[in-house]
Amino acid sequence: MSNPWRGEVTLVIDGQACVMRLTLGALAGLEDALAEPSLIALVERFEQSRFSSGDVLALLKAGLRGGNCPVAPDALDHAEIEGGPMAAARAAAELIARAFVVPGA
Template sequence: MANPQRGEIDAEIGGETKTLCLTLGALAELEARLQASDLNGLVERFAQGRVSARDLTAILGAGLRGAGHPITDDDLARLSIEGGLKGAAQICVRLLHATFGEAQ
């Protein structure tokens, strides 16, 4: 079960409820994977609202690994997500909101 005080969320992925969390290590992974120079670069990128399916996979994968699930992005890409692409995007929004808080 997710602990919102720790920035965790629960989401239906691959037919199971999984906890996701963007830990410091997961955020560092995202910076490297998405070639952002720092956290502000990540926030600005996401705030623009222009993300690719590859970005969604990177965010979800980092969130799953941050919560302790040993999964690769390739394995994640093969799993079903309730709501399809829209559902994946909504999970990412919830995870980013849990991590960074509400945009001002």
């Protein structure tokens, strides 16, 4: 079970519930992977719907690393995500939102 106060989001990958989280290290890696100059630019990219499926995949991989999920980030390329691409995009959006917003605020 994920804890939104810690910025956690759960996604079921290949039948296994994985708790993801964007740590500072995961965010730094995501900035590099998406060639964004800052956290603000990264958030704006998603807020303005200027993201691709590759961006969603990179965000989920960062969340897997940050959450120490037993599913290897590279395995996500060929994994079955419960709920399909829409569930993956929703989880990615929740990861970004929870990394920068206090739940209940």
